[in-house]
Amino acid sequence: MKNSQFFLLLACIFLSPGAFASDNENDGEELYKTHCSSCHGVAGGMDMSKRIAPPIAAVRMHYIGPYPDKAAFVSAIVNWVEKQDARKSLMPGAIRRFNIMPPVKVAREDAEKIAAYIHEGNIEKPAGFDEHVEERHGKYRR
Numbered sequence: 001m002k003n004s005q006f007f008l009l010l011a012c013i014f015l016s017p018g019a020f021a022s023d024n025e026n027d028g029e030e031l032y033k034t035h036c037s038s039c040h041g042v043a044g045g046m047d048m049s050k051r052i053a054p055p056i057a058a059v060r061m062h063y064i065g066p067y068p069d070k071a072a073f074v075s076a077i078v079n080w081v082e083k084q085d086a087r088k089s090l091m092p093g094a095i096r097r098f099n100i101m102p103p104v105k106v107a108r109e110d111a112e113k114i115a116a117y118i119h120e121g122n123i124e125k126p127a128g129f130d131e132h133v134e135e136r137h138g139k140y141r142r
């Protein structure tokens with residue numbers, strides 16, 4: 001291969017979107033869908049007897065109070081994803097109801113992107129979530 005062809009090839013690889021894990025803001029959402037949404041998504045709605053885990057919006061609500069700033073929030077969530085430790089739980093009621101979250105295999109940098117995405121707050125909520133929060137936990141509303 002001639003040098004010029006080689007550099008052209010390199011340029012194609014480096015410039016093509018998605019060739020490498022990027023810092024794209026959408027990564028967090030995609031990674032969340034891949035690794036978390038099956039349990040924390042909208043399936044089962046607000047009927048906790050039909051769910052296998054709390055909605056991710058409920059998780060956010062319990063973490064954003066004690067960890068409002070992004071770095072602290074991200075590290076709390078990433079620590080949890082790396083190791084579930086009931087003593088550090090902010091949702092002991094959820095552990096009683098659903099049992100403790102099973103280990104989930106996610107690379108640390110991916111977990112960080114997921115946590116940043118959750119912190120941002122533009123996340124899925126089951127129908128009726130806001131009403132439930134208003135009714136049952138008015139004091140946490142933000």
Ligand code: HEC
Nearest residue numbers: 035036039052053059080089090091094095098099100101
């Ligand atoms: C196999 C199902 C399942 C998957 C997948 C899952 N979770 Fe969970 N998660 C649970 C359950 C059940 C709970 C509630 C019990 C608990 O708190 O441990 C929970 C609770 C949590 C909590 C609150 C922990 C606490 O008690 O303070 C966080 C934070 C969390 N999940 C983050 C995530 C993130 C981020 C992902 C994706 C990387 C994820 N979970 C994937 C089942 C799951």
